[in-house]
Amino acid sequence: MNQSVALPAHLQDIQQKVEGYARDLGLDFPEVRFIMLDFSQINQVAAYDGFPRRYPHWRFGMEYERLRKSYAWGLHRIYEMVINTDPCYAYLLASNLDVDQKLVMAHVYGHADFFKNNLWFAHTNRQMLDEMANHATRISRYMDKYGYEEVEAFIDRCLSLENLIDIHQPSIRRLAARPQERQEDAHVADANSGRLRASGYMDSFINPPEYLAEMRQRAAAERQREKQFPVEPQKDVLLFLLEYAPLEPWQQDIVAIVREEALYFAPQRQTKIMNEGWASFWHSTIMTRHALSPDELIDYADHHSGTLATSPGRLNPYKLGIELLRDVEDRWNRGAFGPEYEACTSQAERARWDRKLGLGREKIFEVRRIYNDIGFIDEFLTRDFAEAQQLFSYRYNRRARRYEVESRDFDDIKRQLLTSLTNFGEPAILVQDANFQNRGELYLRHVWEEVDLRLDYAQDTLENVQALWQRPVHLETHITDRGLMQFSYDGKEHSQKLLVPQKV
Template sequence: YELVINTAPAQAFLLENNSLLANKLVVAHVLGHSDFFKNNTYFAHTDRRMVERARLHADRIRQYEMEHGPQRVEQFLDAVLSIEEHIDPVEPTYRRPDPKEYAQQKPALAHPASEFDDLLGRVEAPEPAPVKRFPPEPEKDLLLFLRDHARDLEDWQRDIIGMVREEMLYFLPQIRTKIMNEGWASLIHERVLEALPLTPAEHLEFRRMHSSVLSPGSRMSINPYYVGYQILRDIERRWNGEPPDEDDEPETDWLGRPKPRPIGEGWQKLLEVREMECDVTFLRKYLTEGLVKRLDLYTYKLEEVNGELVWRVQETDWEKVRDALLDSMTNFGVPVVMVEDGDYGRRGELYLKHYYDGKPLDLDYTLRTLKNIYTLWNRPVHLETVMDDEVTIFTYDGQQVSRASRR
């Protein structure tokens, strides 16, 4: 329907079979996206030359296929793509050392050994310090860790990991602002089309297309266009000083004292929100009780009733519904898995830990991913998680998966 690329300037594409009015809507929608790309703080460090860089990446991968064979390259690339979300845009605070620095140190004398040590009463140094862990603190960026520290990777393989990570970092701001970005673009296309001299028939057709874009989601998912647009409209209404809805929360200062409602500041507030927020902060601050009710947002659960699976409303409390939505966006919706030890057992094995948040891992997907990580690390890989209220460690040694539990 529409495609826009965050470059400088932004590039957009129109379908040949679109009507003129549909293309007007797409152009206006793309204008909103471009404005968001250029002004939202989460896009401040975006590489605007990514189209050219992606083209160079494709050229290098084709060259690697010629040198090492398409099947080998594709299998390796598939393994990398299976963990592409496990990155961290924030560089670690520690210096990335060579794993050899963490080799066991031998005990040393307090002073250089000499033939007079027994006369001078010199003694051996205290016990050596505990062996340093590698990495010294848990590492969230699994791709970067594997690229830098997997011992058996060839240069072309490290390059592929770097390319996948670079492209994922480019898309990360779009993942973090999906609801806001689509809501803003929908708001802008509405303002632009309403300002155009459309005929009554064109205006009716525009409203039909607009309603289609902003249709509510389903039990399984929300429509980011719809939710983002409705929240932005509500912000503008509230900051313009329009009469409050019965479900509006009273504005208070940091002491809990009532604040006067702003008047005529709606558009300025929208510009501020568009610049400063991501989806998580946007929803936490501006998804109110009234909006949850008007948007018919609930949490659902699939239950068996008389031998049939039916959806039942599980939670209607607006704060719990909001928090459930926020939880689904934490860490871009993927489990938090960190490198705990890159030299586990002093054997060069990889020990990963899933930071359990009450949602168990999908077992089949976990085991497939564990094998893919082994492909990159080429030594046994361990994953600690929680299954059935027990701490469970899965290990893949290149031949089979084993499972051990402890309470």
Template structure:
């Protein structure tokens, strides 16, 4: 890019930042980088500028790059949730395209900084991932690249099965003998009363005591034959998924917030007639509806606009603008949709539920409340199956019993049967998974050699 174009871009960044601050956006210090397409799509595939190497990231890169080469799609924005916040601009973009991206990412940074679900985010994850990548390279050198990649295949196949809502529980430790010494000279006297009491049989404790959602952590802590380097890899992958999780559970809000603000910031700039037309075309592409999926940019923006309009009209003691800043701070996608998606918006956006009936996809529901709840249901656990560890010592043989918390969404059976061997690799003993298929509760088992199925019960109709 020529020096003159860089100066124009730097000027645009300053103007957009000033305008964003006038609107009340509160963001991290911003760092912008111009990148060629290959670099940008590498970052997009890996999710970060620095991350460990795995074939699945390469697969994602070639898919993104092919779509770009054939002009089927392009990454307009790439921003890293960090402090300072890094945003990457495509050097092939026009000045106005980059202006839109700049306005968009300033709003993203505001969201990252202020939404409560990001409160515990590791803002230095770029550096952390670089350290992870180095450790994994060292394991590849020590144990063999193929051995490490096979293990990573297993961990990444299960990476979404975590519990982001609590801290890691440290394994209980036995007290050293010296910690069990009497605290006072009289403690032994008090303990004499207990010695003559009849001892009741000790009830065998369930393992785990309660169903455990964090499968990855459970396998890391209790896998029978894992070596230290393998437990370390699980811990690193889990830490990275925890970093990305708030972005998964606020995608509609986050993109809607950024879209809402890029419209207002760009319109506040002094655009030429030609730039105004170009911006209108670009924005229409961003918010174009889809027949088969939700466009988070469109849906999120429309809900924020609806909230602002309703609060202004109803005069609830705060302006609509104040209300959307409050919503931005407190909600995630589930509460955002459930609390603020209205009947009018469902009708305006022509939202509906559909499913495959026979060989055809058909609309099955247009009632706005059922549509809203249908959208919410698909957002639970960020859309991933909710699976818990029921028993880590099933049949008294150390086997693993998992249960799918079924809520009218069946598991993909071929995918399930391909995934169980990965769980077996990490656990080290036979694994079982209970789920519901076509109204029948079935137990899937993998014993290290083959998959099998057992009907547990048929639901009564």
């Protein structure tokens, strides 16, 4: 940060104005500090995900290389970058036009407001700037002590498992502990489990032997399950490994660091559409209503439309977000919601619908507070909207070997969109059993939802899990056309077996 340049006076003026507009419009944000960087510095910061300092790792170098090259070739240009901290830090590219800087600032205030007020960010560490620097220091120290290559190799393994976290983990309060003492003796309980109260002569009718047998079985299964470890399948695989894998203290620390950083970034991935939509909504409002001077109009329009451009095969979160927010605002202004509106079947009448409620602004502020992308799409993506925005779903056609437009059916589109947002579009992997076959082997289960895992990656990742767990590890998943499979790695070789063949 010390190499950064304080904002020149005229940009400070702009900043104060834009900040004033943002506050007047009702945005609520912590102090935002803008830092001016040249392109190589901004590429570094971008490679570090917006932070001035990260732990040493080649992955950042790779990202930097990519950014630097595509910048040099004129393929991209970083306009805005802002991090979720308090105070909020945002970066301006020194070579941008003043109108760009204005636009970026307006956009950044939108993000800053979102970070502060959206519920999904409630558990993020606002001192992450310091935390990241601490992580860097700790990992550098481990590297000095245990060797660069060794620590790097371990980080590689952890990063490969980075997505195996439970994003809800930070907001869950766990039960203190399971009750230690059992009221009943297991055998007595077994014999009597499920027995309904009945007078003696009715007993054999109300509690027939088959029924009792079934109940006993159920109780036994329940007890068996309680003996299992973990009792409930655990979604936070990284946490599980952190707590139970036989790791050195420094290794534990690195797992914890990787997990903490992954959890910190998770809400941003959870709210990409809303966050960018919200920021774009406000930069557009601030610029067109207040900040723009006539001579800047063309440049602004050019860059604004650039951010919102769509291309086939890729959904632009900026575009979808801003359009959906505008739609919500419009509908709540007109009162175009609720049972009465839903029941109306006349297209013309729906279009004319106006109860003059004027609730739009209020509604979108509520939306930005309580929704993430999944809820946002689920709740507010309507048939009319999908048609107006020409949304479609696409799929890979194996025979034609290309991606094709699949459907313009609203339900298909919505299902597809929600599926791709679920769990960030990543597979859900659970720790099913940490003492598989009573041999301390780790059994992971992939919750299959019609899409197969990429197998070569899965096997490589399994090796990394094994390296942490140090006992054989297994992964259960479904493979289309084959059935339920179990992939195993014991530290030396891979094996696989078919558990349940797919029914033809």
